[in-house]
Amino acid sequence: MSIDLSGYKKDFPIFERKVRGGNSLVYLDSGATSQKPDSVIEAESNFYRTINAAVHRGAHLLAEEASESYEAARSNVAKFIGAHDNEVVFTKSATESLNVIAYALGNPQSEVHIKSGDHIVVTEMEHHANLIPWQQLAKRTGAILSWLSFTEDGRIDLSNIDEIITTKTKLVAITHQSNVFGTILPIQEISKAAKAVGALVVLDACQSAPHFSIDVKELNVDFLVFSGHKALGPTGIGILWGKYELLEKLEPAIFGGSMVDSVTMQGATWSSAPRKFEAGVPNMAQAVGLSAAIDYLTNIGMDNISSHEHELTKKLLAGLSGISGVKVIGPLDLKDRGGVVSFTVEGVHPHDVGQVLDQYGIAVRTGHHCAWPLMRKLKLVGTTRASFHIYNDAHDIDRLLSGIEKVKSYFKVSK
């Protein structure tokens, strides 16, 4: 039963342009960054046009109005993920959010922190953003990084979870949905194992929060991050959610104005969360833009969005299975699978696949997708990846499928 979201595409001005070869745009790279509806672009512009001022700092009307919009954006994000307002920190990106958590947990002044010999657990399918900060934290503190692996069809391998998540484990950092395989991970199962040994759980929701409904309490995690730009929002805005009592136990990671309780030349003390994690004049217009994106998403309904993407994924997987020489990298079935489909074309390097598709107006991502260890393990140099959002439709899938046939003929793939 497919949902008709075709009416929404016209809200996205980018589809009015033509791309290479005079073609209309088939944008299948939302996994990297999403397109923006007019309402988001306008929300950001209107902030500048009507209420622009430094938040939390002035006694004047503009500052009041700017502060109010900024805090309303925070509440809106909180509602979107089932959290309390004061648990939502605005950063510039999911990458910053993860680094902030890693720095805070690496600071011995934090009431909760990682020590030498502690274990940090990740998975072998993490995006670099949810891997390198933990490698560095391990390096700084003397902690040990270990990881859960994945099965041949791109699902998390939990067969040895008891050996990986042990009483030494203090932190488990995992992705909600793989940005290569499209697999949705069984977070509750993993967080249950983590909680059983008293470990904290950090969830990378970059590929989930923009596509289906999530609730931090149900997920039973301690921290959650995502990026505004993948959720129809502006660039330059990220979310760091943490349980309030945990945020209160952590030292901040970025220091400056508007995050202090008191300052002398010798030292400083911090205000409460979330303020203490937001040093400096914040990315105010971007927070307000993200809030408009959340309004746009929730107005359509996250369940409708995920159904829509589910249908597209089904159609693409079926179509790809009919093309010889094409191999899907990730689950072939639709169970616990989001709208991200990676594949290879035998005999053609992904970069060349992408280039030919681009000639026909089809924008995909090619390469290792910032998941290099995953690629190494699969002995692949990279994949071609198609990923969806609400503006995609069945016609896009048809154009992609016929594009792949053109790739094969261009590179004279005999199979």
Added chain:
Amino acid sequence: MSIDLSGYKKDFPIFERKVRGGNSLVYLDSGATSQKPDSVIEAESNFYRTINAAVHRGAHLLAEEASESYEAARSNVAKFIGAHDNEVVFTKSATESLNVIAYALGNPQSEVHIKSGDHIVVTEMEHHANLIPWQQLAKRTGAILSWLSFTEDGRIDLSNIDEIITTKTKLVAITHQSNVFGTILPIQEISKAAKAVGALVVLDACQSAPHFSIDVKELNVDFLVFSGHKALGPTGIGILWGKYELLEKLEPAIFGGSMVDSVTMQGATWSSAPRKFEAGVPNMAQAVGLSAAIDYLTNIGMDNISSHEHELTKKLLAGLSGISGVKVIGPLDLKDRGGVVSFTVEGVHPHDVGQVLDQYGIAVRTGHHCAWPLMRKLKLVGTTRASFHIYNDAHDIDRLLSGIEKVKSYFKVSK
């Protein structure tokens, strides 16, 4: 000889609105954040409307065009400060820039780094953003923080510079222009003293780069930071400039995608500067918006802008000297002084001064201006601060001066 910039105000849509009491807006809070011309707002919107894609990651046309715009923005910033393209790093704010430098210099893996017993020198008039990161760096490394003081009229006190900047000094972090006093510091003199002992110099150009022409080579510093939002640019974008050979010697501070040379589960290596300091999908639209702001500023001419602000400062200082009970906090003369004027009104708390001014449509900043140690030293709870940019004019000064008279009569100040 005054410069007529009155034609530019109409480019700033915010002045079309009315504020408290139905008044037109007199915006005298550019030291906190500046207003934005249409061209900046449009540049950011147009990025989303026409070329939005993740930079440096896709083989498709949008990604190419987005990458090109983003790198062109980098070149534009480089030209603006007399630097090379690959020395300019985009961050979210000056605050982030300073923290990145502090983390990088605190990492023992960096070829150049701060060690236990090293001295870090700041001034007693720094903004918290150029103070707390160094306090924290000192705490992490065992280095010692010391500082240059200031004279009664708000100028830097260099009388004991030889005792403060010594062979133990490895880093000197100073502001170019005080955001409280408006004083412009003698950077070349200070950097000469720093260089003589082999110390690095970090310059906080938040209050200078948006207002007068600067050149990193002439200033003879090693790092320079500023925020886009104070320079007519968008929120959510900051600049970190560093000498290339120094950037190459530093470890990055924020880790994730697009900043690596190679990644395994065990560790990672970095690409060259500036890329290694820009982990994640960057604040692309904001970089492009900042570039438009720089075009706008350079089209008017930085020298014209500083002359204009000089005239306004002169008029305001003269006007304030004629009001009894009003005391300027900072130099009374115009030598080495920018368009930031702090003052107190005897018997009225700054917060109350600001509130009454707001009622007449005049937006000023009140409080400690994120320079709390400075206020403590002056035994002030805060000041009221007026700060300018190109959209201000003589009429704004008249309204401010008559507003101050109203403050006095409202609070029945007898003097």
Added chain:
Amino acid sequence: MELDSLYQEVILDHYRTPHHKGLTSESDIQVHHNNPSCGDEVTLNLSMRDGKIVDISWDGVGCSISIASASVMSDLLIGKSYDQANVILQAFVELMQSKGKSTGDEVLLEDGVAFAGVSKFPARIKCALLGWMAFKDAAAQVME
């Protein structure tokens, strides 16, 4: 003028001659609170006996709103039981959050209702609450 709804005469009077300002030497507890966004500070001494507020004295620097509010707060709470004080505190906090829609309970809040207008100026609510929050903190510590 809109401003007059913020700066009621009662407030300006308390500001000019604040009550219970100046710390007395005896107290069960001393707390120090500040408002980091504007630098205002209050130090508060509290004496309680048998669950009753015997004395409040305070000192500090701040704007008219924060000084007047601390003055009104001490007037109101001295002599009250801990429970009564909490009821008054709660009523004052609610008034501050009312966005100009409440005029306040004059029986409970007395001079405190003069602060109703503050609730329309979000940046000033923290000023009005500074002294009250110091009291709340101090009393909670004594009752522990």
Added chain:
Amino acid sequence: MELDSLYQEVILDHYRTPHHKGLTSESDIQVHHNNPSCGDEVTLNLSMRDGKIVDISWDGVGCSISIASASVMSDLLIGKSYDQANVILQAFVELMQSKGKSTGDEVLLEDGVAFAGVSKFPARIKCALLGWMAFKDAAAQVME
């Protein structure tokens, strides 16, 4: 079609049957370069004698452009003096930076001129330069 200016027949031929691919056992130096944005890698062995390039062999994974370019590069540079090789390298780099405005010096670059179209595709320039940069690095190290 625009695409044909990128994927010249010469390029596709070199891609299908690359020259000097497969590392020979003897070399003065071995370098490993990669293109972190797409994961392409090349390992290059270089042998030099008396300032002359005696042999280049290489192996790696990459797209058509990077494989073909490494193939053309080794064809062109084997047998040349270090100085000649640098002239050719420089000419190729300039061609890549020409944004489609140069057709390349056929005498110097031979099959290399087939890459002229790459300069119109900014994302592919790095692919075309991968093998060349590996050579540059290796030669500079030998000459040190």
